[in-house]
Amino acid sequence: MTNASPTSAPTLTDEALTDEALTDEAVTEMAGRLRFSVARMARLLRQQDQSGFGPTLNAALSTVAGHGPLTLGELAAREQVAPPTITKVVEKLVANGLVARTPDAHDRRVARVAITTKGERQLQTYRTRRTAWLVGRLHELDHDELVRLLAAVDVLEAIIAVPEEHE
Amino acid sequence: MTNASPTSAPTLTDEALTDEALTDEAVTEMAGRLRFSVARMARLLRQQDQSGFGPTLNAALSTVAGHGPLTLGELAAREQVAPPTITKVVEKLVANGLVARTPDAHDRRVARVAITTKGERQLQTYRTRRTAWLVGRLHELDHDELVRLLAAVDVLEAIIAVPEEHE
DNA sequence: GCCATATAGTTAGTGTCGCTAACTAAGTGA
DNA sequence: TCACTTAGTTAGCGACACTAACTATATGGC
Numbered sequence: 001m002t003n004a005s006p007t008s009a010p011t012l013t014d015e016a017l018t019d020e021a022l023t024d025e026a027v028t029e030m031a032g033r034l035r036f037s038v039a040r041m042a043r044l045l046r047q048q049d050q051s052g053f054g055p056t057l058n059a060a061l062s063t064v065a066g067h068g069p070l071t072l073g074e075l076a077a078r079e080q081v082a083p084p085t086i087t088k089v090v091e092k093l094v095a096n097g098l099v100a101r102t103p104d105a106h107d108r109r110v111a112r113v114a115i116t117t118k119g120e121r122q123l124q125t126y127r128t129r130r131t132a133w134l135v136g137r138l139h140e141l142d143h144d145e146l147v148r149l150l151a152a153v154d155v156l157e158a159i160i161a162v163p164e165e166h167e
Numbered sequence: 168m169t170n171a172s173p174t175s176a177p178t179l180t181d182e183a184l185t186d187e188a189l190t191d192e193a194v195t196e197m198a199g200r201l202r203f204s205v206a207r208m209a210r211l212l213r214q215q216d217q218s219g220f221g222p223t224l225n226a227a228l229s230t231v232a233g234h235g236p237l238t239l240g241e242l243a244a245r246e247q248v249a250p251p252t253i254t255k256v257v258e259k260l261v262a263n264g265l266v267a268r269t270p271d272a273h274d275r276r277v278a279r280v281a282i283t284t285k286g287e288r289q290l291q292t293y294r295t296r297r298t299a300w301l302v303g304r305l306h307e308l309d310h311d312e313l314v315r316l317l318a319a320v321d322v323l324e325a326i327i328a329v330p331e332e333h334e
Numbered sequence: 335g336c337c338a339t340a341t342a343g344t345t346a347g348t349g350t351c352g353c354t355a356a357c358t359a360a361g362t363g364a
Numbered sequence: 365t366c367a368c369t370t371a372g373t374t375a376g377c378g379a380c381a382c383t384a385a386c387t388a389t390a391t392g393g394c
């Protein structure tokens with residue numbers, strides 16, 4: 001597997017890398033492949049997750065950890081899920097003591113969630129474990145493949161980024 | 168900890184591209200980011216899917232289309248899904264007339280599924296529509312980003328590939 | 335021929351994740 | 365005060381995926 005022959009579309013890839021224009025057709029085909037890969041990989045990741053806390057809970061916890069106390073609405077927006085979903089997510093996190101929920105003093109409709117010490121500990125503990133499977137897969141790649149993937153991670157992040165609110 | 172936190176890490180990327188070794192640490196961090204991106208993107212894709220046939224049904228249909236008639240077991244293996252899951256999937260596909268199910272003549276335990284004309288038509292019709300959202304996102308990227316992403320799609324496909332059976 | 339075992343697929347039951355619609359509770363403003 | 369808006373919840377649904385246990389069929393030894 002040292003060689004660079006792309007599995008499905010050698011011609012397309014070569015052309016695209018050297019040639020200036022990516023045709024609409026090329027972009028569409030790429031989208032199809034990306035879609036497929038992402039869907040499958042998401043399932044594989046979920047299958048590997050032994051922790052009992054699925055990717056959703058984890059992502060939410062991690063967001064709360066990274067972006068300070070958030071209202072439920074803010075969290076929902078960041079996670080790009082509907083409000084009822086966040087209610088359930090927070091319920092579970094609270095039930096497990098990973099986040100604390102406090103009502104706003106001035107506006108009693110809003111509630112804020114902040115990570116707890118236990119939540120931080122858990123995040124630390126599982127951060128490695130959770131990606132172990134994927135790390136294993138990555139180790140099977142050669143250096144060139146790893147570099148290509150790394151170069152693309154930024155792009156993936158850009159694609160999924162929440163559209164900026166101009167406040 | 169000489170350098171800044173590599174959240175969207177230009178530094179890390181530069182190093183990796185020029186430097187020979189990707190440290191274990193770098194690979195682990197990359198895995199974490201990839202995991203996150205993939206999970207979220209999978210959800211976004213599902214949200215965008217108006218077709219009523221989720222990614223799973225679609226993937227299965229596409230596999231049946233591409234790899235001729237398959238037994239349910241073979242299909243489950245290719246889709247990397249447990250047998251009961253495939254039963255349900257095939258049920259739905261059959262109910263919608265997208266695949267045909269025929270019992271094996273010699274071994275009455277096994278059943279084979281093959282794509283129907285209607286299934287092929289539907290695959291054609293929705294192939295574009297299904298990726299429209301993603302294509303839109305991709306069009307917002309600049310050329311360099313597109314190229315980087317394209318270069319990585321092969322790698323993603325390698326990661327999710329079914330481990331080869333030496334038949 | 336007959337039983338033990340293996341294989342293919344199904345049924346039953348469970349769990350996660352996510353949605354929409356409809357609701358409660360609380361703040362805002364004419 | 366009454367209409368409107370906003371934050372979050374409840375209820376009910378559906379897709380997707382699993383494990384455990386089952387049915388039906390095949391196969392191999394004796």
